[in-house]
Amino acid sequence: MTTARTGRPALRLLTAPEYEHAAPAPLVAFCSHCGARPAHPPAPASSSRVCAACGLGLILESRADVAPKAGDAFLVLDRSLAVCALSRGAERLLAALEPNAVNRHVTDLLMPADAEEPDGTSLSTAVAWAARGDGVTRTSVVRPANTFGIRLTARISSCGPPRAALVVLD
Amino acid sequence: MRYLKTSEAAALLNVSPNTLRAWERRFGFPKPQRSPGKHRLFTHGEVAALRDALQEGLSISSAISRAREGLAADANSLVGALVSYERERADAAIEAALALRSVERSVEEVLLPTLDEIARRYSVDSAAWAFAAHWAGDWLRRANRLTPPPVRQTSVVIGDASRDELDRDAPYIHALQLFLVRAGVRVLSLSARGVAGIGDAAAVHRPNLVVVAGGHLDDDTVARWAYAIRLAVGAMPLAIYRRGSERPRVRATGTTVLPPGAGDAQRTLLELLESDQVVASPAAELRQARAARGGR
Numbered sequence: 001m002t003t004a005r006t007g008r009p010a011l012r013l014l015t016a017p018e019y020e021h022a023a024p025a026p027l028v029a030f031c032s033h034c035g036a037r038p039a040h041p042p043a044p045a046s047s048s049r050v051c052a053a054c055g056l057g058l059i060l061e062s063r064a065d066v067a068p069k070a071g072d073a074f075l076v077l078d079r080s081l082a083v084c085a086l087s088r089g090a091e092r093l094l095a096a097l098e099p100n101a102v103n104r105h106v107t108d109l110l111m112p113a114d115a116e117e118p119d120g121t122s123l124s125t126a127v128a129w130a131a132r133g134d135g136v137t138r139t140s141v142v143r144p145a146n147t148f149g150i151r152l153t154a155r156i157s158s159c160g161p162p163r164a165a166l167v168v169l170d
Numbered sequence: 171m172r173y174l175k176t177s178e179a180a181a182l183l184n185v186s187p188n189t190l191r192a193w194e195r196r197f198g199f200p201k202p203q204r205s206p207g208k209h210r211l212f213t214h215g216e217v218a219a220l221r222d223a224l225q226e227g228l229s230i231s232s233a234i235s236r237a238r239e240g241l242a243a244d245a246n247s248l249v250g251a252l253v254s255y256e257r258e259r260a261d262a263a264i265e266a267a268l269a270l271r272s273v274e275r276s277v278e279e280v281l282l283p284t285l286d287e288i289a290r291r292y293s294v295d296s297a298a299w300a301f302a303a304h305w306a307g308d309w310l311r312r313a314n315r316l317t318p319p320p321v322r323q324t325s326v327v328i329g330d331a332s333r334d335e336l337d338r339d340a341p342y343i344h345a346l347q348l349f350l351v352r353a354g355v356r357v358l359s360l361s362a363r364g365v366a367g368i369g370d371a372a373a374v375h376r377p378n379l380v381v382v383a384g385g386h387l388d389d390d391t392v393a394r395w396a397y398a399i400r401l402a403v404g405a406m407p408l409a410i411y412r413r414g415s416e417r418p419r420v421r422a423t424g425t426t427v428l429p430p431g432a433g434d435a436q437r438t439l440l441e442l443l444e445s446d447q448v449v450a451s452p453a454a455e456l457r458q459a460r461a462a463r464g465g466r
């Protein structure tokens with residue numbers, strides 16, 4: 001499998017590293033707001049990327065094994081760690097609205113839950129790598145910023161287009 | 171300036187009209203104006219900017235943010251031109267803004283915020299402010315002259331109580347005047363200093379409503395002016411615009427304090443002009459006023 005070594009963004013993003021999988025995981029499409037998976041993903045440039053189910057999100061793609069399901073709480077972040085999308089589930093969980101959260105730094109919404117990572121380095125690093133499309137799925141334990149006592153597992157991987165980090169909260 | 175109906179804007183964005191209305195509620199963008207028949211009218215530039223941003227977006231919010239950033243760049247370029255004392259570049263910047271927006275929104279979203287920014291950054295005693303305020307005054311007057319003749323039967327007299335063109339309220343007053351004229355209202359703007367001949371001016375113009383705008387002149391001067399108008403044409407609703415920090419409200423006396431934004435003030439005035447308060451014919455009021463003064 002040479003695609004991952006060529007450094008071509010789309011292929012690197014969409015291909016699982018060889019040491020994790022023998023074959024690339026299939027891609028699925030999902031809505032950035034409601035998480036619904038369209039039956040027939042739109043062909044690029046030929047039709048709307050707007051979710052037909054809710055009308056409030058754009059259709060993105062990620063590997064099937066890391067993609068959110070309808071109603072899941074998840075965020076999409078760019079490589080500067082700025083919030084680009086906040087799902088309806090994440091809006092509820094983090095008590096924030098996407099139109100207000102967009103362009104804010106990830107740590108305005110999520111902080112590492114463990115005391116030994118007070119600066120958020122591991123969360124930030126994982127998001128930065130995922131936003132570059134390194135194809136590795138990482139997990140981090142986080143809490144909503146300004147809320148203590150709640151621990152959430154963040155599954156951090158890649159999505160797009162354009163290439164970005166996908167953080168699904170459980 | 172090209173406008174799109176809801177169905178046309180929705181088609182350009184490849185979404186349904188319902189989705190477009192849902193975006194307006196949730197994101198406040200694209201923000202339509204209303205036609206005289208209360209239909210939504212979208213500016214083509216705003217819809218096209220959003221269409222392009224959606225191609226690259228990770229969410230509707232991020233696409234809207236990007237589209238807005240592109241539109242906000244116009245305000246930055248106007249600030250840059252004015253503080254560099256470059257009249258032609260300032261003209262070009264407002265023209266660029268007008269390519270994407272209506273006159274009203276270009277004034278409200280680009281011209282007035284630009285002046286506020288210059289006043290904040292350099293103070294109203296600065297040469298930058300003097301240049302910017304003068305340029306804006308010229309531009310607003312020119313836009314006023316280019317507006318087609320009024321179509322409504324309603325008319326308004328504005329008593330300008332600002333100091334001069336360098337008064338920070340002056341651009342807002344000129345903007346309000348422009349917005350009223352563009353809404354088809356006949357507007358006569360007079361200095362609130364002078365009362366000589368004011369009766370004739372008011373009698374010819376026959377206003378349905380009087381606006382006192384600006385905070386430089388003291389209350390006594392303004393009251394004398396308003397009284398002179400009242401003597402000429404009888405009692406009529408009075409609205410106050412940008413006179414101090416009063417909160418928008420309707421006073422018990424029938425005086426309305428207008429909101430500080432020029433667009434909000436225009437909308438409030440149009441509602442007032444359409445309300446029962448001012449349906450009485452000015453001609454009838456004029457006759458009443460003359461009768462009250464002994465049939466002169």
Ligand SMILES: [Zn+2]
Binds near residue numbers: 031033036051056057
């Ligand atoms: Zn959706």
